[in-house]
Amino acid sequence: MNQKLIEWGRACLIFWFLGGFTAFAEAGEVSVGLATNFTTTFKEIAKGFEKETGHRVIVSTGSTGKLFAQIRNGAPFEVFLSADCARPKRLEREGWAVQGSRFTYAVGRLTLWSPKPIGENFLGPQVLSSGAFHYLAIANPKTAPYGRAARQTLRALKLWSRLKSRIVQGENISQTFLFVVTGNAEWGFVALSQVLDPKIGGKGARWDVPLELYEALNQEAVLLVKGRNNPAAQALLDYLKGPKARLVIEKYGYGMG
Amino acid sequence: MVDFTDLNLGPLWLSLQLAGVTVLVLLIIGTPIAWWLAHTRSFFKTAVEAIVALPIVLPPTVLGFYLLVALGPQGLVGAVWHQFTGSALSFTFSGLVIASTLYSMPFVVQPLQGAFEAVGKRPLEVAWSLGASPFDAFLTVASPMAVRGYLTAIVLGFAHTLGEFGVVLMVGGNIPGKTKVISIAIYDHVETLEYTQAHVLSAGLLVFSFIVLLIVYTLNRRLPLQVS
Numbered sequence: 001m002n003q004k005l006i007e008w009g010r011a012c013l014i015f016w017f018l019g020g021f022t023a024f025a026e027a028g029e030v031s032v033g034l035a036t037n038f039t040t041t042f043k044e045i046a047k048g049f050e051k052e053t054g055h056r057v058i059v060s061t062g063s064t065g066k067l068f069a070q071i072r073n074g075a076p077f078e079v080f081l082s083a084d085c086a087r088p089k090r091l092e093r094e095g096w097a098v099q100g101s102r103f104t105y106a107v108g109r110l111t112l113w114s115p116k117p118i119g120e121n122f123l124g125p126q127v128l129s130s131g132a133f134h135y136l137a138i139a140n141p142k143t144a145p146y147g148r149a150a151r152q153t154l155r156a157l158k159l160w161s162r163l164k165s166r167i168v169q170g171e172n173i174s175q176t177f178l179f180v181v182t183g184n185a186e187w188g189f190v191a192l193s194q195v196l197d198p199k200i201g202g203k204g205a206r207w208d209v210p211l212e213l214y215e216a217l218n219q220e221a222v223l224l225v226k227g228r229n230n231p232a233a234q235a236l237l238d239y240l241k242g243p244k245a246r247l248v249i250e251k252y253g254y255g256m257g
Numbered sequence: 258m259v260d261f262t263d264l265n266l267g268p269l270w271l272s273l274q275l276a277g278v279t280v281l282v283l284l285i286i287g288t289p290i291a292w293w294l295a296h297t298r299s300f301f302k303t304a305v306e307a308i309v310a311l312p313i314v315l316p317p318t319v320l321g322f323y324l325l326v327a328l329g330p331q332g333l334v335g336a337v338w339h340q341f342t343g344s345a346l347s348f349t350f351s352g353l354v355i356a357s358t359l360y361s362m363p364f365v366v367q368p369l370q371g372a373f374e375a376v377g378k379r380p381l382e383v384a385w386s387l388g389a390s391p392f393d394a395f396l397t398v399a400s401p402m403a404v405r406g407y408l409t410a411i412v413l414g415f416a417h418t419l420g421e422f423g424v425v426l427m428v429g430g431n432i433p434g435k436t437k438v439i440s441i442a443i444y445d446h447v448e449t450l451e452y453t454q455a456h457v458l459s460a461g462l463l464v465f466s467f468i469v470l471l472i473v474y475t476l477n478r479r480l481p482l483q484v485s
Contacts, residue, residue: 063448065448066448134330134344134345135348135430137430140431140445140448142445142448142449143445143448143449167432168348168430168431168432169430169431169432170430170431171426171431171444175426178325179325179347179430182325182326182331182332183329183330183331184325184328184330184345184347184348184430185348185430
């Protein structure tokens with residue numbers, strides 16, 4: 001008799017759980033192709049989004065170029081958060097992305113950084129032209145948007161050809177950061193968001209590169225054709241434009257479009 | 258028509274140099290290790306065998322990450338090197354040689370060990386009993402007999418270093434003429450949609466690797482271990 005009661009209780013409990021889940025009747029999943037530099041920021045945004053809507057976000061990170069190639073070869077992403085605007089534009093033109101869904105979700109900031117604090121008032125150009133270092137790390141200018149911005153900056157400062165022999169290149173901005181944070185390169189042009197990441201906490205010395213020295217790092221988001229009929233995908237893009245996401249994005253040192 | 262004007266063969270040359278130096282280093286330090294492994298009954302034998310084989314199973318990112326930490330100016334190895342040379346090891350050709358030596362170690366040590374085991378102790382003991390010193394016996398009796406093992410070790414070590422990618426990507430820093438090896442150059446070409454150059458270098462590496470393996474297998478059949 002007692003046994004039966006327990007079983008009943010168990011059944012009720014399961015029912016109650018199921019009921020809880022069906023309350024999110026429209027809850028869905030959205031898969032996102034995400035440029036690596038935005039990972040930490042996006043994790044925080046996605047947490048808020050999942051809590052508010054009940055949708056689940058599945059994230060695949062990679063370099064913008066790699067994700068771009070994957071999307072054009074049938075990757076199952078529904079939303080693409082790029083580190084540039086060229087790739088989303090091209091996806092739209094080639095019919096991989098939904099027309100008119102493209103928008104700038106964040107503007108990346110380039111910063112010259114060293115994990116060793118060297119005092120408050122220092123100027124990046126002075127550090128660079130003093131040449132008191134072995135290596136300067138930048139991301140690969142041919143493939144990574146932050147690398148291109150770094151090269152533009154060095155060219156604008158007329159230091160590119162002088163420092164060329166000391167430049168080491170990371171395959172992407174995360175690897176570039178690793179070169180600097182491990183002390184293998186004394187200085188590096190990295191993303192401000194990386195330095196402001198709670199795990200780093202803004203330590204060390206940095207010189208935020210003035211915006212006029214490099215082309216704006218407009219990071220664009222786009223709805224991909226695979227996600228056209230997924231309400232969760234649209235909801236995520238809407239959330240990304242909203243005030244709650246904006247707060248997180250700015251906290252990590254990104255500008256807004 | 259294929260346009261070869263943009264094709265830079267520097268990375269290929271660098272890869273060949275790296276592979277050559279690495280194999281040389283590995284023969285020098287791999288021979289005693291393999292010899293010891295082939296003949297010891299030590300308690301540590303299995304552990305050392307496992308350590309030597311580690312690069313086969315570890316992802317290159319693990320090796321690359323540890324090397325980047327160890328070879329840097331604050332790293333254990335890098336700091337000592339810094340004392341003597343004034344620069345760290347990361348982003349240098351020497352650093353890549355160290356990385357490749359670790360990475361290709363099993364491909365040299367294992368064939369050598371197999372060969373030494375096949376030769377056995379008997380021919381050496383005979384040489385000793387005839388008055389040869391152990392070192393002399395090794396050079397004149399054991400190693401000529403293990404020629405097939407050496408050949409396999411050299412070729413595999415060389416080819417494996419040539420095909421190295423992940424570790425170099427992490428500790429190299431993509432410097433033309435110093436650390437930009439062929440695999441990195443191919444990767445760069447692919448990433449920048451320069452498929453023609455990528456094709457040429459890739460096809461070259463593919464054909465080369467095939468020929469190398471073909472030679473190894475052919476010679477292995479023709480050159481029976483000269484035991485008995």
